[in-house]
Amino acid sequence: MSDEFSVIGKPLPKVDGMGKCTGQTKFADDLNLPRMLHGRLLRSVHAHARIRHINTSRAERLPGVHAVLTGKDLPVKFGILPVSQDEETLAVDKVRFVGDPVAAVAAIDEETAERALEHIDVDYEPLPAIMSIKEALAREDVRIHDYGDGPNIHKMVSLEFGDVAEGFAEAAHVREDVFFFEGSNHLPMEQHSAVASYEHDGKLTVWSSTQTPHYVHRALEKVLGHPASQIRVIATPVGGGFGGKSDPFSHEIAAARLSMITGRPVKITCTREEVFYIHRGRHPVLMWVKTGLARDGRITAMHFKTFLDGGAYGSYGVASTYYTGALQTTTYKIPRYKFEGLRVFTNKPPCGPKRGHGTPQPRYALECHLDKIAADLGIDPVELRRRNMVEPFSTTVNYLRITSCGLLECVDKVVEASGFQERRGRLPRGRGLGFAVSAYLCGAGLPIYWNDMPQSEVQIKVDRGGGVTVYSMAIDIGQGSDSVLVFTVAEVLGIAPADIKLVTADTDLTPIDLGSYSSRVTFMAGNAAVEAATKIRDMVFQAAAEKLNVPAARLVARGRRVYDREDVARGLTWVDAIRAAEARVGTLAATGSYKAPKLSGPYKGSGVGPSPAYSYSASVVEVSCDPETGAVVVEKVWIAHDVGRAINPLLVEGQVEGSVYMALGEVLMEEQTFRRGVHKFPSMLEYKSPTTLETPEMHTFIVESVDPEGPFGAKEAGQGPLLPVIPAVANAVADALGVRIDEIPITPEKVLAALADRRKGGSGRVGPRDVPTIQFKDPIRVAPPPGWERVPVP
């Protein structure tokens, strides 16, 4: 352990850990205000229908019911992205999936509210429902929305960097593959919940389990028509988000309007069933990839096509679509690259961002595709990746700026620890090893709505008793953002984490942070916190320098003291030092802010993908498969993650292990599937997700590439480590049984089907055969950045 720091890099417990373990943490549903009413949403029982008429009078007459809302009461549309303002708080004239909110009720208790829902009469005219990508593209006669890039096409993207035809012409080997990745829910332990309270002075407060209080604030202003200055949004501690609480939601807006109508606080806590309908989970994605390689295994060109099943609304879908094509180039040098992607609307709960947002699906496809290529060429799969590996401080063909990159070290760590090269292909039948790598963002380079302001701001105030209060709109969703803020400030000021109090995620009290999404908080809020803390320290040093008669540049803050580096005994206690500073400058407070440098490339669509830094991961997975039952058991996972610097190695390990666990659920079990227009099983018992018993031995290696722009060199750990695990499992199954499951999840029945296919002389593959033959629009042709002009082909 380094002596360079006293807090950074130390395995200290999370600052919010005890509260959560002891049950003291107050989640949104724990809030109970005097005179509070309980709200419920009536949701559509049709996948697609026109609303002819809604009659709420029977519900309104029910004793205990205080207010009933329908779509006409809140007609203003909203949505997380400015380009997809397609959601209504309560459906106005059309419902688009089973679970789409139609009406809202506030009553004296939940039971009465629930009963009132039964007394709302909705007259529906059912419409044909579209339940798959194929249907969406085929049924031009059925339109889910009246906007988009084509019939039921929400977004269509076509980008070409350099001339791919030229790249394929230079290739000695070309391979095409097709993959499908089924969607999944985030399955947070805490269901969505919001409490709203409208006060006599026109001030509205909304407490919500949200990852993005700022965006909720904006949506409330828009839909309620109430000035943002009169609205306060407080994000309560989030009991699991994973991307599922990053949109503004109907229950938040409805609770607010119900409170404004009744003058009483209103709480709406969603049921587990509703969480599956709110969704915003992993998009089902159908993928086609074609790669050309030179004889030595170097990639000459790649063409990637993705088809996303977006569900009923836009949500983050435009960004998701771009993300399915953006990050392929951040791990491998791809000199010519073409990406075509489209997202369709279907009559299912809307998909959105789930841990890895839009990148786990193509990463799965790409890493399995490369393993197949390695087999074609007779090159070791690790070696194939090494030959194409991206270099630190380089620019990709699609203009992504790579800075620190510990990918090579990650690969070495897992390959060596697992004995991958010695053991792969030599294990007993049924046992296998798989390998894959990945990269992820450390914060989206651009905010969700265009603006020129910082993406993260932190304010620090020092009390005369020596206590330090840090104000930030960042919200801890379990990823440890509270701890990161405390540890970075404690390090800069030389005090203990316990000396610091946090005020977070409150639009009245805290300066901006855009939210806990895109793995941005450590990097962006962390940098803002370091800047604010450094300003405080500078003020304290100036005052101490005068008191001690030592040049400020020689002072050190550490162990609750400010002292002379060259004469350690000469110093002041922290409290004396901050008092001296306050006497000198007045209020001891400072702010810091972070705005990502301009990173987007010279083309339309370049806003999605750029990040101030990328984290890197590599994983080896060992599986044992039962060839008679098709069951796949993950025995061991080795995973290395380049986090830049571990601000707290315990938290990093926790995030890595949590990511591995989530990845295993997706690759082996989880699927948000539908039958007869309804979610097949919106229940935690029937929707299969792994338990502790299915969680394997994990060996985590933290790689520190010390990013030049990260706070103390830190990057992200919350999402990236999920990415390599899914393809590593698929590659391990291929090693174990010699079959290819090109469709996630890898269920026992698919494994048996693949084995049966091989016994009958087939290739032993289960997966989609082709992708729709739709003509994408002409690509935006982008000349590659300097360095990529010519591809040297041996």
Added chain:
Amino acid sequence: MMRLPPFTYLSPRTVEEAVRMLADAAPHAMAVAGGTDLYPNMKRRQFEPKVLVGLRGLRDLQGIRGDARAGLVIGAGVSLRQLIAYPAVAGGYTAVARAAGYISNPQIRNMGTVGGNLLVDTRCNYYNMPYWWRRSIHFCMKKDGDVCWVAPGGSRCWAISSTDLAPVALALDAQVRLVGVGGERLIPARSLYLDDGIAYLGKQPDEVLIEVIVPPLDGMRTTYWKLRRRGTIDFPILGVAAAVRLDADRRCTHARIVLGAVASAPLEARDAERVLIGKRLDPEAINEAAQAAFTPAKPLDNTDLTLGYRKQMVRVYVTRALKELAGLPAEDPPAYV
């Protein structure tokens, strides 16, 4: 899931009192012991009893007596945890110990009872769903609707028998003691079940299951294999209970194979049993028996994994269970918590 609806809870002190309470409040009464299945079902409005008759205070339903030599008498109110810990179960009646251990998870086994599992409601993924979900498919005939979505053309309900203990009780030729307003009766465990998803019990609503009488082991080897996706929590999507007696020559003198979760009642694989009698329990006989058990099993598309897969697994699991009983090199039974 919604919250519990209002109901009246009665705590009888004797079986007679309990039976009377059930009869008086019929058809709006239900008995409750551990409540681990009943209360969630009430929250989903699958059950809407006005009156619950609590069986926890009834001494007649408590306790286990006996051993492998004399046989067992297991009170219906005994918790699954107590059952597993009972020495003769842990040390002799392998099938009982394993089936009970496979039920849900440790917390549920602390509360859940032997009687509760034997009588557990049949399951179907068109039925074990939240209220509003069921409303969106216009309900099903098992509750509030009139169609069986598993086989919409038919007139019966195809919900699945999902008890782990029932196949074992049948395989061991256990008997059950029932007490109702009409008196007491002792019936074979197999008579407790009917092959219908709605009327799945051969017992009157006022009858209370008092105890299970398990015959002596008498050299019998028993086992239970359970198929499910995860090693905990999940109900069976296939259960195989098997019991054999081998003579000195290792020939089968007695064989019972009972399948769970492939029909609305436990399915006795009579043909498979006949195949084994008089034969050595070798791989060939085991294959033949597995094939004979596979043929009549007709799982439907109403639980986890596909019906084709679950049918295929009948052969695999019967084979594995019999290999274990034969002492042949065999796969490990599924792990659980």
